[in-house]
Amino acid sequence: MEVIDDIEWRVSAAPVPYADALAEMEARAAAVREGTARELIWLLEHPPLFTAGTSADPAELFNPHGFPVHQAGRGGRYTYHGPGQRIVYVILDLDRRGRDIRGFVHGLEGWMIAALAQLGVAAHRAPGRIGIWVGEGADESKIGALGVRVKRWVTLHGFAINVSPDLSHFSGIVPCGIAEFGVTSLAKEGKQIGLTGVDAALKRGFQPFLNGLQGPSKVS
Template sequence: MPPTLRYLNQQPYTDTWQAMQEFTVQRNADTPDEFWIVEHPPVYTLGLSGKREHLLNTADIPVVHSDRGGQVTYHGPGQLVIYTLLDIKRLQINIRELVSLLENAMIATLADVGITANAKADAPGVYVQGKKIGSIGLRIKNHCSYHGLSLNNAMDLRPFSHINPCGYSGLQMTQLADCGVAIDTNDLAALVIEHITAALPS
């Protein structure tokens, strides 16, 4: 059964995070998987290994200490976020395989709209000519994943310059709009989800 899709529009990060935690704790072996498609108001999030030294000048944008993997990132309007609430034990995949699957889904989606992108073995995420366009941060609890991926579509990228994105000083960010592609964020979500679903074990 393909995962249930939930289009949440724009939601506060903390509320969505708490809802993901509750869903994951309450689910059982028969609970269908879900994809949550969402955008967030401006927020910086620090992952479990995140260091405050990578927050350079956050100004009035809130900072949330999250329980996902990874360092620091930024979410804001115009960025596609897909939370992948998956029972990876039932799917018989491990977290490394899930990360690669999500990277490959973003790469395939970008290829669909004429953008050549790649992953890096030493720095999870998706890159276009060395600039980061897609990020991944996950948490596994009771053999189930939550959090997920973000893909920069048509957003204000300036807040990224006030952090070391993903812990990398000087890492430049890009987005579909800067690559000459105009697409509705929900249409972009549909492409990504199609590629994820096709790659998940049936």
């Protein structure tokens, strides 16, 4: 375990079953709210699975491989998780860091974009489309997904960056309800970077992300 600015930074080496991760997040968020545990940034992988957000449409789930489908309790629609994808669960107390959920999500997007830039990938937000994208026009593809929940001003869930997952697995859903664009990864973009390299870029960008949540314009 490492501690950064009094926040636990945890990296799990082996894929974590989704139900276990969800239970850990819920318990940790409750403990953060009660003041009995540190906030947590948790970097991990999951076995191949789909998660359903609160807006999930069953018509967007095909699942030819028969992967498990989990109710996530976060916002959004269907998302794929699997090996080769760096998942980052963010459990922070917005009571301490500004009660600005929109600013929090914007900050997560910026953190992802900054980390990818360090790795030589120019990524961007796309108006009207959730997620982080690369390319332009017909070649635009999603490289990162976001989905969060805020419970008693403590955040749960977070984001995922596609490092080197099996992209064919995404064909089991309409990712985040967006059918017109494809999905890509660092590997597909020609960046042979392992999870540890992605983790290092995320760690370098963490303090600027955190500082952005504590700006003077935020509600204390």
